[in-house]
Amino acid sequence: MIVGERKPLEEIIESLEGAEKVLVAGCGTCVAICMAGGEKEVGMLASELKMAAKLRDMKIEVSEATAQRQCDKEYLDTLKDDVKGKDVVISMACGIGVQYMALNYEPMRVVPAVNTDFLGANLDVGEWAEYCQSCGDCVLADTGGVCPIARCSKSLLNGPCGGSADGKCEIDPETECAWQLIYDRMKALGRLEKLTEIRPPRSWKTSRDGGPRRLVREDQKA
Amino acid sequence: MKSGSNLEKVFEKGEFALTGECGPPRGADLxxxxEKAKHLVGYVDAVNVTDNQTSIVRMSSIGASKVLIDMGLEPVMQMVCRDRNRIAMQSDIFGAYALGIRNMLCLSGDHQIFGNQQDAKNVFDIDSIQLINVVHTMREEGKILGGDDIDGKPEMFIGAAANPFGDPFDFRPIRLAKKVAAGVDFIQTQCIYNMPKFREYMKRVVDMGLHEKCHIMAGITPLKSLPMAKYMAKKVSGIDVPQEILDRMKGVEKKKRAAEGIKLAIEQIQEVKDIEGVDGVHLMAIEWEKKVPEIVEGAGLHPRPQVS
Incomplete structure (x- = not known):
């Protein structure tokens, strides 16, 4: 899922400059699960804003609403009445939701309340880690199910660099060396032979480097 | 001859090769x-010129390499995959060759988190093994990535690094085999302090026959002081300094530790010289270039062979 975290209150307040009527709009999918921008977090941010308004003598009227998904027009439309008449919508969705909200409610001013961090898994309560970089050309079949693009600090394709020590990456003792994980997994699978092959330079065209990506599925359109 | 470089000729002649190292300055001061390089003239066969090592911004490896050429020293231009994409790297290889650079070392590069530009975007478009193959294909087939022909082949003597002390240990000889398959001509290892582990690594390398397909140079870095030894032991990833080395440095009085470090380096050179599969030494006297003549003479490696 998409993992995000709430921006500091000060930054959010700064982005509201000049606004009197604001809507805090949550998203009920990824950011709700990682506890950054779901209904509960909407309530918390709204309270913080109201309190700040009182303490600082700001003229600001705060309302709340949450859509099941802000990246989907059908769900965004459910916020129509809530958005109406507002000066600013504070979207608590990921960067996708913020933009899609702005597009669907033009010319509404939409500001983000969440930093979109990465595509990751929920490892433990309150702990997430990046597992995918959406590079558009998945290599997991050959790497024992561990992604070297997202999880190796240098996105190496042919094995660990010289900085792999005791299973950790050179950048930080808390970061696992993806190539140690790949090696261990391939060994356990009896597939080490695969790691002796040289992987040629890959095409990054399918990644962000090829320009903004778009997927059109004719089978779905029809 | 692949490149005709002095280093290649030394190997071809069957001599025990010796390379030094020169880290360019943090600025434009030639x-x-x-000053660093003058101590190396006549004492090494070629000199590595680092490429923004530890991710600290320095004079470019190409620029500093050209300065060495003008001084009569042969450079080994280092190139890391961290900072440039395949367009810039291939272009720089052409430029380097045009300036007279004949040896290069293909490296992944330290992550930018270690340096003074931690906010930089890292590139890693290709990795070090792929880079070896890029340079090899340029030389052998006259083509760049994607297959386009080139006007004027850069005929480089191709080097790479190997870290026998990195994990997983069992994968290290396999990684070396991949570098050989990609077309590497010579290998310089990470600084060796754990000699038994290096011997075990070399045994595996020799069993795989890799020493017959590339020239392996053992990396030696003289320890200047106890703090340096501790720093190498604790802070530098991929370097293994056993306790007995630390104890040895600690065991002599402070004033004599630099001399002890040099003595140790000379012993290490003599030791690796006798290990099967080791064809040379890469002597990295970090910010201590002036001691290179003393070490080289002490190890009995002076004068250097005249090959041209």
């Missing part, structure tokens, strides 16, 4: 390069 005199710093000249």
């Amino acid at each position: 005199e710093v390069v000249k």
Whole structure:
């Protein structure tokens, strides 16, 4: 899922400059699960804003609403009445939701309340880690199910660099060396032979480097 | 001859090769390069010129390499995959060759988190093994990535690094085999302090026959002081300094530790010289270039072979 975290209150307040009527709009999918921008977090941010308004003598009227998904027009439309008449919508969705909200409610001013961090898994309560970089050309079949693009600090394709020590990456003792994980997994699978092959330079065209990506599925359109 | 470089000729002649190292300055002052390099003239067969090592911004490896050429030293231009994409790397290889650079070392590069530009975007478009193959294909087939022909082949003597002390240990000889398959001509290892582990690594390398397909140079870095030894042991990833080395440095009085470090380096050179599969030494006297003549003479490696 998409993992995000709430921006500091000060930054959010700064982005509201000049606004009197604001809507805090949550998203009920990824950011709700990682506890950054779901209904509960909407309530918390709204309270913080109201309190700040009182303490600082700001003229600001705060309302709340949450859509099941802000990246989907059908769900965004459910916020129509809530958005109406507002000066600013504070979207608590990921960067996708913020933009899609702005597009669907033009010319509404939409500001983000969440930093979109990465595509990751929920490892433990309150702990997430990046597992995918959406590079558009998945290599997991050959790497024992561990992604070297997202999880190796240098996105190496042919094995660990010289900085792999005791299973950790050179950048930080808390970061696992993806190539140690790949090696261990391939060994356990009896597939080490695969790691002796040289992987040629890959095409990054399918990644962000090829320009903004778009997927059109004719089978779905029809 | 692949490149005709002095280093290649030394190997071809069957001599035990010796390379030094020169870290370019954090600025545009040529005199710093000249001051460091002058101690190496006549004492090594070629000199590595680092490429923004530890991710600290320095004079480019190409620029400093050209300065060495003008001084009569042969450079080994280092190139890391961290900072440039395949367009810039291939272009720089052409430029380097045009300036007279004949050896290069293909490296992944330290992550930018270690340096003074931690906010930089890292590139890693290709990795070090792929880079070896890029340079090899340029030389052998006259083509760049994607297959386009080139006007004027850069015929480089191709080097790479190997870290026998990195994990997983069992994968290290396999990684070396991949570098050989990609077309590497010579290998310089990470600084060796754990000699038994290096011996075990070399045994595996020799069993795989890799020493017959590339020239392996053992990396030696003289320890200047106890703090340096501790720093290498604790802070530098991929370097293994056993306790007995630390104890040895600690065991002599402070004033004599630099001399002890040199003595140790000389012993290490003599030791690796006798290990099967080791064809040379890469002597990295970090910010201590002036001691290179003493070490080289002490190890009985002076004068250097005349090959041209």
